[in-house]
Amino acid sequence: MVVKDLIENGRWREPKIRELFPHHLVDDILAIPIALSQSEDHRFWLFDPRGKYTVRDGYKVATGFYEPPESSSTSRMEGWWKFLWALSIPPKVRIFCCRAILDIIPTEQNLLAHHVPTSGMCPLCHYSCDSSCHALFMCPLIKACWLGTSFWPTFKKVGHLSTIDIFLWMKENLSKIDFERFVVRAWATWNERLSLIHKKKDLAGGTNSDWSEIFLNDFQMARKSLYSPAGKNQCHSPEIWMGPPEDKLKLDVDDAYNEGSNSFAIGGVVRNHEGQPVMAFGSKIDKPQSVTYAELLAIEGGLHISHERNLQIYHITSDSLLAVQAVTSLKENFSYVGSKAKDIRILLDPHSISHLSHVRRSANEVAHSLAPFASSSSSHFVWEVGDFPLWLIHLVTKDIFTS
Numbered sequence: 001m002v003v004k005d006l007i008e009n010g011r012w013r014e015p016k017i018r019e020l021f022p023h024h025l026v027d028d029i030l031a032i033p034i035a036l037s038q039s040e041d042h043r044f045w046l047f048d049p050r051g052k053y054t055v056r057d058g059y060k061v062a063t064g065f066y067e068p069p070e071s072s073s074t075s076r077m078e079g080w081w082k083f084l085w086a087l088s089i090p091p092k093v094r095i096f097c098c099r100a101i102l103d104i105i106p107t108e109q110n111l112l113a114h115h116v117p118t119s120g121m122c123p124l125c126h127y128s129c130d131s132s133c134h135a136l137f138m139c140p141l142i143k144a145c146w147l148g149t150s151f152w153p154t155f156k157k158v159g160h161l162s163t164i165d166i167f168l169w170m171k172e173n174l175s176k177i178d179f180e181r182f183v184v185r186a187w188a189t190w191n192e193r194l195s196l197i198h199k200k201k202d203l204a205g206g207t208n209s210d211w212s213e214i215f216l217n218d219f220q221m222a223r224k225s226l227y228s229p230a231g232k233n234q235c236h237s238p239e240i241w242m243g244p245p246e247d248k249l250k251l252d253v254d255d256a257y258n259e260g261s262n263s264f265a266i267g268g269v270v271r272n273h274e275g276q277p278v279m280a281f282g283s284k285i286d287k288p289q290s291v292t293y294a295e296l297l298a299i300e301g302g303l304h305i306s307h308e309r310n311l312q313i314y315h316i317t318s319d320s321l322l323a324v325q326a327v328t329s330l331k332e333n334f335s336y337v338g339s340k341a342k343d344i345r346i347l348l349d350p351h352s353i354s355h356l357s358h359v360r361r362s363a364n365e366v367a368h369s370l371a372p373f374a375s376s377s378s379s380h381f382v383w384e385v386g387d388f389p390l391w392l393i394h395l396v397t398k399d400i401f402t403s
């Protein structure tokens with residue numbers, strides 16, 4: 001059978017296609033426009049109106065920042081990227097997953113395509129071309145690693161498809177929790193494979209399944225304890241930026257002192273669960289009574305500006321432990337710090353689960369750069385979507401990529 005057998009009078013034969021293909025592929029096939037005239041097949045890049053591929057667009061697609069034009073197949077991909085970004089998985093696994101789906105992981109075939117001198121054959125079985133699908137799922141040695149897992153019954157029904165088809169198939173057929181386990185397992189398999197190729201160890205069989213589960217559990221426990229009211233003060237302060245839960249907003253703040261101009265400033269950024277900025281602000285302040293007081297002014301300022309813009313803040317972070325303790329402490333404190341902490345407690349909506357927690361400076365890079373920027377700016381600023389300067393986007397992207 002050839003493609004033209006699926007076309008009748010210039011239209012797709014939908015019942016036939018539904019009979020032959022898995023349901024998750026049918027909509028994609030039906031969305032392919034049929035040429036009215038007879039023409040040669042050709043490659044195209046659907047993420048640009050002119051079909052022109054650029055590394056910039058490829059990068060945006062890979063990182064989920066690309067905003068595709070409306071069409072059923074692109075909006076389906078958009079849904080897929082959104083789904084991927086909402087998963088509770090470590091950032092490095094998410095990035096690996098993007099790369100695998102876009103087929104830009106360094107398999108022998110991809111290396112060959114980039115003129116690296118290699119045979120393009122699988123370095124493990126020496127039997128097949130080393131495509132991403134072969135490397136992750138189909139190589140006989142790798143397949144053995146999937147055999148004993150709970151994914152195998154679903155996985156073996158997939159057949160010989162591409163990597164993206166396998167990921168989409170698993171997404172359709174697994175629960176969200178199991179899909180998270182699946183992608184971490186795929187990432188672990190890739191690392192296992194690298195170790196095998198570089199002869200760091202022998203084939204570990206099922207053991208990578210165990211450590212990939214432990215790795216995911218640790219990540220999810222850390223994330224959970226960050227957002228559990230009982231656990232937030234007990235967990236170690238995070239060293240990397242972590243997003244709020246889905247559909248929630250997070251405010252990160254900081255303060256700064258500019259020695260040159262002898263000025264003080266506060267700054268902060270509000271981000272969504274995908275790590276994308278929604279609002280950023282910066283403002284000079286009068287000389288504060290203490291560094292802790294300046295940090296409390298940053299929290300207060302960030303909350304005020306967010307409230308004015310109807311941004312409901314779910315989680316607030318600061319790299320000043322004393323400021324966080326001042327607000328979260330139940331003890332009466334009659335100092336100026338205690339009085340400002342009280343003002344902030346009033347601002348925190350008691351009906352929503354607002355959290356305030358301490359993070360290391362490394363997890364607060366964006367706010368940490370906004371405050372000095374404000375101290376050297378002539379006036380205060382509030383940026384919203386569309387206003388953010390490149391350096392801010394760069395820092396935000398770094399947070400998303402940090403693992």
Ligand SMILES: [Zn+2]
Nearest residue numbers: 122124125139
């Ligand atoms: Zn192989």
